[in-house]
Amino acid sequence: MTPAAPRIRRRDPVTPGESWPGNVPPLLRRIYAARGADRFELARPRLSDLLPPDALGGLAAALELLAAAIRDGRHIVVVGDFDCDGATACAVGVRGLRMLGAKRVSHAVPNRMVHGYGLSPALVDELAALQPELLVTVDHGIACHAGVAAARARGWQVLVTDHHLPGQQLPPADAIVNPNCAGDAFPSKCLAGVGVIFYVLVALRRHLRQAGAFPQGEPDLSTLLDLVAVGTIADLVPLDANNRALAAAGLRRLRAGQGCAGLRALVEVCGRDMACLTAADIGFAVGPRLNAAGRLEDMALGIECLLTDDPARARELAGILNDINAERRAVQQAMTDDAEAALSRARIGEGAPPLAPCLFDPEWHPGVVGLVASKMKERLHRPVLAFAPAEPGAQVLRGSARSIPGFHIRDALAAVDARHPGLVQRFGGHAMAAGLTLDLANLPAFEQAWLAHAQAALDDGLLQAELLSDGELLPQEFDRFHAEALRDGGPWGQGFPEPLFDGHFEVLEWRPIGERHLRLRLRHPERREPLAAIHFGGWQGGAPAPHLHLAYRLQPDDYRGGAAVQLVVEHAAPA
Numbered sequence: 001m002t003p004a005a006p007r008i009r010r011r012d013p014v015t016p017g018e019s020w021p022g023n024v025p026p027l028l029r030r031i032y033a034a035r036g037a038d039r040f041e042l043a044r045p046r047l048s049d050l051l052p053p054d055a056l057g058g059l060a061a062a063l064e065l066l067a068a069a070i071r072d073g074r075h076i077v078v079v080g081d082f083d084c085d086g087a088t089a090c091a092v093g094v095r096g097l098r099m100l101g102a103k104r105v106s107h108a109v110p111n112r113m114v115h116g117y118g119l120s121p122a123l124v125d126e127l128a129a130l131q132p133e134l135l136v137t138v139d140h141g142i143a144c145h146a147g148v149a150a151a152r153a154r155g156w157q158v159l160v161t162d163h164h165l166p167g168q169q170l171p172p173a174d175a176i177v178n179p180n181c182a183g184d185a186f187p188s189k190c191l192a193g194v195g196v197i198f199y200v201l202v203a204l205r206r207h208l209r210q211a212g213a214f215p216q217g218e219p220d221l222s223t224l225l226d227l228v229a230v231g232t233i234a235d236l237v238p239l240d241a242n243n244r245a246l247a248a249a250g251l252r253r254l255r256a257g258q259g260c261a262g263l264r265a266l267v268e269v270c271g272r273d274m275a276c277l278t279a280a281d282i283g284f285a286v287g288p289r290l291n292a293a294g295r296l297e298d299m300a301l302g303i304e305c306l307l308t309d310d311p312a313r314a315r316e317l318a319g320i321l322n323d324i325n326a327e328r329r330a331v332q333q334a335m336t337d338d339a340e341a342a343l344s345r346a347r348i349g350e351g352a353p354p355l356a357p358c359l360f361d362p363e364w365h366p367g368v369v370g371l372v373a374s375k376m377k378e379r380l381h382r383p384v385l386a387f388a389p390a391e392p393g394a395q396v397l398r399g400s401a402r403s404i405p406g407f408h409i410r411d412a413l414a415a416v417d418a419r420h421p422g423l424v425q426r427f428g429g430h431a432m433a434a435g436l437t438l439d440l441a442n443l444p445a446f447e448q449a450w451l452a453h454a455q456a457a458l459d460d461g462l463l464q465a466e467l468l469s470d471g472e473l474l475p476q477e478f479d480r481f482h483a484e485a486l487r488d489g490g491p492w493g494q495g496f497p498e499p500l501f502d503g504h505f506e507v508l509e510w511r512p513i514g515e516r517h518l519r520l521r522l523r524h525p526e527r528r529e530p531l532a533a534i535h536f537g538g539w540q541g542g543a544p545a546p547h548l549h550l551a552y553r554l555q556p557d558d559y560r561g562g563a564a565v566q567l568v569v570e571h572a573a574p575a
Contacts, residue, residue: 006381006465006571008502008551013471014038027477028489031470031499037241043489045245047222053203057184061175062200063207065159069134070102070208077132079119080109080303081139081193082294084287088231089138089161089194091260091306092224096201097136099219100208106130107307109299112367113391116398117426117435119147124154132156139193139231140164142178143428145171161196163237164428165410190238190495194231195246198224225250226259227306229491233279234287236432238495247491251277262305265318266290273558279491280498289318292325295367328368335364335372339386343376355463356383356454358447360397364388370400370433377402381465383409383454385436387443396425397443401434406462407454410434416449423449467551467571469502475526483556483565502551504575505531512539520544522567532557535569545574 016033020040032043041049053059069076076097080090090107097105108127110116115123118140124147127135134157141148141160148171151158158173165180177200179186191199201221209218229250232243239247253259254267254277263286267274270285293302301324305317339359346354357376364372369386376384387399403409410429413436417424423446427436438446473482492498508530509521518538522531533552538544551571557564 005573006467006551008467008469008549008571010469010471010502025482025485027473027482028485031486031489034470035496042241044248045241047245047249049241050245051187051242053186053199055185055187056177056179056199056203057181057186058176058178059200059203062159062161062177063204065134065157065175066097066136066200066204067207067211069157070097070100073103074133075104075106075131076102076134076136077127077130078105078107079123079127079135079137079140080107080299081118082109082112082299083139083235084290084302085193085231085235086139087290087294087299087302087306088227088234089192089197090303091262092194092201092227092231093136093138093161093197094307095227096198096221096224099221100201100204101213106132107303109294109303111298111300112294116390116437117144119144119151119158121146121150123147124150127151128154134159136197137161138197141171141173142166142176142181143171143426145169147171148173161193161200163191163193163196165430167414167428188240188242190240190243192232192235192237192243194228194235195237195243198228198246222249223253223258226253226263229254230263230282230286230290233282233491233493234291236283236494237430239279239491239493240495244491244496247279247493251279251491260306261309261311261314262307262317265305265311265314266321268315269318269322276487278487279493283493288328289321289325292328293321295371296328296331296365297324328371331365332368332371332375335361335368336375338364339372339376340379343380353380353382354451355458356385356451358385358387358443358450360387360443362389366390366398369398370402370435373400373402374433377404381463383407383412383458385450387438389440390437395440397438397440399436399438401429401436403432403434404462404465405432407458412450412453412457416446416453419453420445420449467500467502468497469551470499471501472503473501473554475524478524478527478531478554478565480556480563480565483554486554487556498553500551500553500570502549504547504549505533507544507546507548510544515539518544518569520567520569522548522550531567532560532564533567533569535572538569538572544572547575549573549575 011034014033016029017039037043078093080086094107110123136159142162160173160176162178229247266286272281290302293299366388369388373384373386383403385401387397390396390398401409408431413427425437505522513519518535520533552567552569557566
C-alpha cells in the first residue's frame with residue numbers, strides 16, 4: 001500500500017525574544033519560538049515552574065482518604081492499567097505511598113484477556129483475596145462505573161486518579177482527581193495518568209508535612225521523575241510547558257544513571273546510550289517494551305520490572321520484556337499485512353481508501369489492534385478503527401481507534417453512541433486515541449453509523465496530510481554542534497514536535513538497506529562536503545530520482561562517530 005503523500009508546509013517564522021543564554025544557538029531559538037516558546041523560560045521550563053496542585057478538583061477529598069489510610073495502617077491497593085502510562089503510574093503510586101509512610105501497599109493490574117479494561121467487576125472479584133481497604137486507580141477509573149460500584153459494595157473505599165475524558169456521569173467513587181473533569185480548574189489538561197498520581201503524591205506530602213508527619217525530614221519525590229517522564233512521553237500526551245518540565249527532569253535523572261533499576265535495564269536491553277537518552281528513545285524503544293507485556297502477556301511483568309530494586313532481577317525482567325516485544329512485532333506485522341490487504345480490497349472510486357476505515361479480523365489479537373489502527377492511520381491519513389475478539393471465538397469485540405488532527409475520536413464515538421444508544425457497550429479515550437467494546441452482531445450497524453458520522457465531520461482539508469517544516473538549514477548548520485543541540489534541546493514530542501527541515505538535494509549515491517530502507521549520499525547546493533542520509537521505509541524497489549525534495553531531521557551519526565552527522569529522511573519527492 002502506498003502511503004498518503006503529505007504536503008510539506010513551512011511554519012510561519014516567529015522572531016524569538018532577546019533574553020536568551022549565549023549557549024542557545026540561533027537555530028534553536030527560532031525553533032522554540034515557532035512552537036510558541038519565545039523566551040528561554042518557556043522553552044526550557046524547570047521543576048520550579050510547575051503548576052501547583054491546589055486547583056485539581058477532588059484533591060482535598062483524595063488527601064483525606066490517603067492520609068487516613070496511612071495513619072490507620074489500612075491496606076491500600078494501587079490498581080494500574082496495561083499500558084506504559086498505567087504501569088509507570090502504578091509504580092509511582094506504590095513507591096510514592098511507601099515513601100510517604102504507608103506500611104501496607106500492594107498493587108494489581110487487569111489482564112487484558114481475562115478482566116478487560118480498567119477496574120472491572122471481574123477484577124474486583126479477584127482483588128477480594130487481597131482484602132483491600134482503599135483502592136487507588138491510576139490512569140483509569142473515570143469510565144469504570146460498574147467496577148467502582150462493585151468495590152464500594154464490598155465496603156472498600158475508592159480513589160480514582162485518571163486523565164481520560166469522562167462521560168456524562170462520574171463513577172461512584174469516594175474521590176476523583178482528573179484534570180479533565182468538567183469544572184476542574186487545573187490550568188493544564190495534558191497530564192498523563194502518571195502525572196496525575198505524581199501530583200496527588202506531591203500534594204499529599206505537603207498535607208502530611210503540615211500535620212507534622214516527617215520529624216526526620218520529608219521524602220524526595222523527585223526520585224520518581226524518571227518514571228513520570230517515561231509514562232508521560234510514551235502516552236503521547238501534549239508536551240505543554242508543565243509536561244516538558246516533568247519529562248526533562250526525568251530525562252536528566254536517567255541520563256545521570258539515577259533511574260530505577262528497571263528503567264536502566266530496559267534502556268540497556270534497547271541498546272540505547274543512557275548518557276544521551278532522548279524522548280524518541282523512550283517513545284520508540286523503552287515504551288514499546290513495557291507496552292508489549294500488556295498487549296500479549298500480563299503487565300504485572302512490566303510493573304515488577306519498574307518496582308524491583310535488584311539490578312539482576314531488573315535485567316532478567318527486561319530481557320523477558322524484550323522477547324515479548326519481538327513477538328509483538330511479529331504479530332503486529334502479520335496483522336498489518338492483513339489490514340493492508342483488506343484496505344486494498346475496499347478501495348473505492350478512483351483508488352481512494354474508505355473515509356474512516358473500520359477493520360476487523362476474527363484471528364486478530366485484541367492487544368495489538370491499537371498498533372494496527374495507528375499504522376493504518378499513518379499510511380492513509382484517515383481515522384481508523386481496528387477490532388478483534390476480546391478472546392478467541394468471543395462474540396464481544398475490543399476496538400482501538402486512532403485519529404488525525406481536527407477529528408476528535410473520543411467525541412466522535414460519543415456522537416455515535418448518542419445517536420444509537422446501546423450499539424456500543426463502552427468507550428473512552430482522548431482526541432487522538434480511544435478504545436471501545438461492542439458485540440460482534442452490532443459491528444455492521446456500528447460501521448454504518450461510524451461512516452455516516454465521519455462523512456459529515458471530515459472534509460478534504462482534514463484529509464490532506466501535512467508535514468510542518470522548520471524551513472531550510474544554513475550550510476554551516478549541518479554539523480555536530482547543531483545536531484547535538486537539536487537532540488538535547490527537547491524533550492520533543494506531541495504538541496512540541498521534534499525539529500523537521502526541508503530542502504533540495506542531489507543524489508550522489510544510493511543503496512538499499514535490508515528489505516525496506518535506503519542509504520543515501522547527498523549534495524546540498526551550497527555545501528562542498530556530501531551528506532549521509534538514511535530513509536527508513538524509503539526503498540521502493542527502484543532508483544530514487546536524481547534530485548529530491550526532502551523533509552528530514554538532523555542527527556548525530558553515532559555509528560560513524562567523531563563529527564559525523566546524518567539526515568534522517570521523513571519524506572522524499574522528486575525535485
